[in-house]
Amino acid sequence: MTNTEKILFTKGIRPTEMRLKIYKYLKRKTYAVTLKEMQKVFIAKSEKNKTANRTTFYRNLKTFEDKGLIHQINDGTRVAKFAISDENAKGKYGTDLHMHFYCTKCGKTSCLPNKISEESLPNDYQVSDVNLVLKGICESCRKK
Template sequence: MNKAEKILKSKGIRPTEMRLAIYKYLKRKFYAVTLKEIEMAFIKKSDDNKTADRTTIYRTLKLFQEKGVVHQIDVGTAIAKYALSDEKDLDMHLHFHCTHCGNTFCLSNKVSRDSLPDKYKVADVNLVLKGVCTKCLKREKRK
């Protein structure tokens, strides 16, 4: 059993071929991806072997989200993005959305649960910083 299978099983997810493929795809990405990007990677094209439909991909993402494998990021563009979750502190971190390239990155900066009000139960956290990423800044300097 490989690492991806172990992670999915530890979350109570049956590791089907498609679930493993989507997990591995997200693992390779260094930025959050949209449902459309995932669909483009997996929906069958006439001359390749990719076999998934939109419903399978969407259900897999929803299952991953429910089980804490991925988290959804709302950057204010009306298009949700998905990234793998940190096993320790699911959604308690910052995100950075680049206004040039449109990529959204999970940052290592964590929000401490101790800083949250005692008499409130937090259901969701969405902390997004917007600006220009280092890659785009380097491109601008070259011009």
């Protein structure tokens, strides 16, 4: 069994060929990926070269998100972006609490490594969603 298969199994996800491909694709990315970018890779325009049908593709993304394997980022661009969640995240909110960085020059959104402590959140509130986005210019764009 491969490492990717083990990761899916630990999240309660059956490792089908398509799920393995989607997970490996997202894992390789250093920034959050839009649905449009993923569709270009996984949903071919012609039936002959089709990798996955649209319904299967969306269903797999939803499964990954529901199981905490990936998370959706709203960076203010009105375009859903997805990134791999921290494999070791275990908290009362079921996901790692971290910030994101949106580059106003290249348009890429990245997960930042520093986590936010759950202890810093008030006990008498029930958090259902966290969206922390810093905006500015990324290191790559600053070097250009």
